[in-house]
Amino acid sequence: MPLAKSTPFPMEDCSRSVLEWDKFLALLSGYSVSTIGKQWILNLRPSTDRAWLDRQHSLVDEMRLLLNEGAQPGLGSLFDPISLLDKSRIEGAALEAEEIRDLMNLADDISGWTSLLRVPPERVQDRIPELNALSAALFTTDLRPLVESLRTKILPDGTLTDDASPELRRIRREMERQQRAIEDSLRSALRRLSEGGSTQDDLITIRGERFVIPVKSELKRRVQGVIHGASSSGQTVYLEPLETIELNNELVRLLEDEQAEIHRIFLAMTRQIAGYGSIIGEGAAVLAEVESLLVRARFALEFQSVRPRFSDAVSADFELKQARHPLLEKRLRNSGGTIVPLTLGLSSDERQLIISGPNTGGKTVSLKTAGLLSIMAQAGVPVPAEEAVFPVFENILADIGDSQSIERNLSTFSAHIVNLNRIAQIANSGSLVLLDELGSATDPEEGAALAVAIAEHFLRSQAWSIISTHLTSLKVYAANHAGVRNAAVGFDEHTLSPTYALRLGVPGASAGINIAQRLGLDPEIVTAARSQLNTQTRDIASFLDRLHAQLEELGEERRRVQLLEQEVARERNRLATEGMKEWRAKVRELEQKLHSLLKDFEYQARETVRAIDDRAAQQKLSKHAEQRIARLRREFQESFNSAVVADKTGADKGDQHAHPHVIRNISVGDTVKLRTLGRTGVVQREIDTNIFEIAIGPMKMRVARDEIAEVIPVRSSPIDAARRRGVSVSVAEPDPELRAEINLIGKTVDEATDEVEKFLDRAYLAGLPRIRIVHGTGMGILRRALRSMLERHPHVASISEPSQAEGGAGATVVELRA
Missing domain, CATH: 1.10.1420 (MutS, DNA mismatch repair protein; Chain A, domain 3)
Known part of the structure; x- marks a missing residue:
């Protein structure tokens, strides 16, 4: 199965180069973590298959739900396993240690993904049907037995453990x-x-x-x-x-x-992997697509993108609200600038838009934004906008920029005509046509006549078309023809700079003579230029100037109203937030107490186990203690979260434990269980009839009587029990001057093992997060023995081999448990 799938029913022509689709894919692939995921993204193509589009956007939406809940699939080990799986099926062939380790890690990622889907975050349990359908084949076989079997035999550096056989x-x-x-x-x-x-x-x-x-x-x-x-x-x-x-x-x-x-x-491990080969290959293909979804979801979150809607053929609409060109936005972010969003709208009754206005006002950017976002939507990528509605285009045809071709001996105008002729032959009611500066690069009068004729051709063909121009004849054409809308890009004549805002319904003024005058051109030249304009042209220019001034005033008034609405919304949110402050403060206080008590409990439990002199008993108790600590930490956290949620939502109002009966007979020395924290403590003294001082480890706290759930029998501590069995107990003090490195070169295995175990205890007591064990390279006997022991040690979180600069195979870095 190919890991980078092809797009079904791809769009035949989408002007990829002109609309910078490949540059956008390069930007998108930067979110990938594997070469397979990157290849999947680079193979994305716009499709005309509506069912595929709906499914892709639903998958991206579901991945965004998971990301918002903090759940992310592990994809760090994703690679193409096909060649290794084929090798594992060859009789007598054995995979190398690194190959087995890579396949084991890949199987672990696949298993982690299926586990995430089996037990998703509570708020998305019934909201990810497409992700479940995508991964349905992976639920038939559980890869955890394979991963656990291999992990017990092979170490992170690829060597085998002593217990491999x-x-x-x-x-x-x-x-x-x-x-x-x-x-x-x-x-x-x-x-x-x-x-x-x-x-x-x-x-x-x-x-x-x-x-x-x-x-x-x-x-x-x-x-x-x-x-x-x-x-x-x-x-x-x-x-x-x-x-x-x-x-x-x-x-x-x-x-x-x-x-x-x-x-x-x-050989045996290779045969074992071969037995799971088909599900590993299928899982890698699924994870490749999952990574493509993760990439698109991360892009959507960073660029505040939305899922596009696709209009039907009967009531077709093409609308963009506050849309942004992602490549331009990325470039402006890097330079400290901000992008001006684009809003435009066409319908089945008005399929053509004529955009006019001054140079550098944003006409070309408007065309490229509309074109690129249309391709993104039909490739299953969310678009950076507040709202986006698209027809499903059969092709997207663009003539933007200088198309001069030296190789073909074509001038700029000739190249444009050749491209326009090609577009005219292809375009139909399912096409999006984008034409920049139509009618330019030739005699203005002839260019204007040609531009109007071309615009009328695309209007008759019912193609969706957006055309930018400076020509007055095209502005008049748009005003006089049904099915055509005018639009103008803004320009501030006071600052002589474009505003980049697109205003629908009105034509734009090119303002070339006005700009020249404000830039200081000789007044005689400016006067002569104005005299060359005919009466109709002057009247149109004057009318457009007055119209844009009035629109600017309306825009200012709208902005003032929006500011007032925002102020009202902020005040409403402030009032709603203040009501939560006391409850949140109480939750934070309880959470701090919980973490403090858990930390103290872990410390006491580990100190109790460490204090037992009998090594065999210590190792057995240590293993059980670590497991119990982890389970209790999880249970405490779940209980705490449940209690907080129940209190917030009011779900505990009908719970029999929400207002439980009050314990009457409580005496000094009793061991009691606290209702909120779920911990036990010893009653130290009675402050008054309803308040008691409770000791939980070294911490003492005042507790109300109704917070005590029950009085339970006192049980002896593990230390006391050990002493009654005749085991001597002593507690070692941590060494604050302890170094984080031990040198064992020249030691025998027994000597080194004994020193490392003692060193681990001291390092753990001293609170060191990491230690380095220098054992030399030699024949690897001492290294293997120590790493095998470290893999099973309760204080060790993980082991790794340092870089060559830090000793390489001659040393081992140990991460200690917190």
Whole structure:
């Protein structure tokens, strides 16, 4: 299944280059997190399939609902798995460690997406039917067993854990014992040789998977053994003493056994992945489309976009309200500017719009905005506007900008005519035609006649058309023909700058002579230019000037009314908000108490477990304690949220716990459960008949009698229970001067493991968020042993291998639990 699907029934001609569709796709693809999602976006095409359009916009709407609720699918591991899945199906083929890890992470993302759909946020449970339909095939197979099985065997760096198989565990235990025997033998040899001054350093190293010791070159013949290389200076040779050769041979054999077992495990894991191959491939295709939806939803949220509506053929409408060109808006944001929105409207009775006005007033931007937003809508992308209604266009045809072609020996005018002829042959009632500066680049009188004729042709063909012009004849044509509307772009003659606002229903004044006069052109030239205008042209210009002045006054009055309406709305919101302040303050206070109590509970529980001397009992209790802490934290948070919502909505008014019976018999020393927090505490003293001082851990608080849900029997603490079983208990104080790094180079596995466990306890008590363990590279035995232990340690949140600058494979970075 291709991950980047094609668009059904694509639009045949949409003037992609002129309307900057590819540039917009580049902007949109910047929200992608994977190459597959980016490719999906770059393959988007406008479609004429109304069912596909409705479904795509519904999917984007549902993804926006999820984003608004804070739920986001995990897509960080998305890639095209087809080649790896094909490889997994080949008999006898084994995937590499990195390939298995990538497929495991992809399967985890797929499983996470289906889990999100199975248990979505409460407010969107019944509002995402299209996303459920899109992912329906993924619900047939649960990938969690595969992910959990692989994750227990493979570490984040791609190496296998000791528990990947019983045989691998046995081999690695044998290797550890063999390594200790070799180290003991070599240390013994070092002690003998150092007395005679034969050794260069008191150090054991590895050459070619053989343990060796450094010996001075001039004394190498005094020591019996095999030389495995020399230092770069030549002053030291690395020698394997005769008594350790057999021990090293046995270690090499064990290494070969380990590699054979690793290969067998990888083969088994490959077969396991192959069994889930079809659902992983299907899931990757679904996630690719999910990412495209996520990209469009993020764009919609950032650019305040809306879902477009599509009008039917009977009552067709083309309306944009406060629309913005996304590429222009992005550019203006980066430069600190603001965009002026565009509002225009056409209907089945008025399908042609003539836009006039001065240069740089925004005529071309209006055409490009209408064209690009139409393509976006028919490609399933929300449009940046307050409201947008489009017909479903069969094609979008544009002639914008300088079309001069040197290669084809065409002038600007000739190139425009060639393009107009092509558009005229294609355009029909289902087309959107965008023409910029129609009738320009030739004799004004002939250009005006040609422009009117072309506009009449598209009017007769019932094509939707938007035409920009400076020609007075086209303005008059629009005023005198049914089905045509005039529109003007604004220009402030006082500041000599465009306002970019589009005003419907009136033609615009080009104002060339007025602008020239205000810019300081010689008055004689200006007077001569005005004298060249005929009476009709002067009258039209004068009328347009007066009309735009009146419209400007009306616009100012409208803005004042809008400001008053906004002030009224703000006052209404302020009054509504003040009524919530006391309730919100109470919620914040309770939330702070909840977090404080939870933090204290976690600390006490971990300290209790850590205080037990018996290591086996400590590890068992630690595991259960961490699980219980996580469950209680979740339960406390859910209970708190439910209580807050019930209080806010009034849902607790009919609840029997909303006004429960009051506990009468409460004595000092009783253990009681608090109704609001759901925690237990000990009664310290009775302040009066209705107020008690309750101790919850180290915290004391005053509680009303009706806040006490019940009196429960006192249970002994884990420390007391441990003491009664004969286990000694002590509590260690955290070390504030503790460093965040430990060096274990030269240590045996047992020694290193013991030191790391002690170091973890001290680091956790000191509140360190992260530590670094330096163990060296060697043969990887110490690294694997330590990482295997760290994976199971209750204080460890995650482990990772640092960059080469921080030690690479010779070190391990450990993130501690909060």
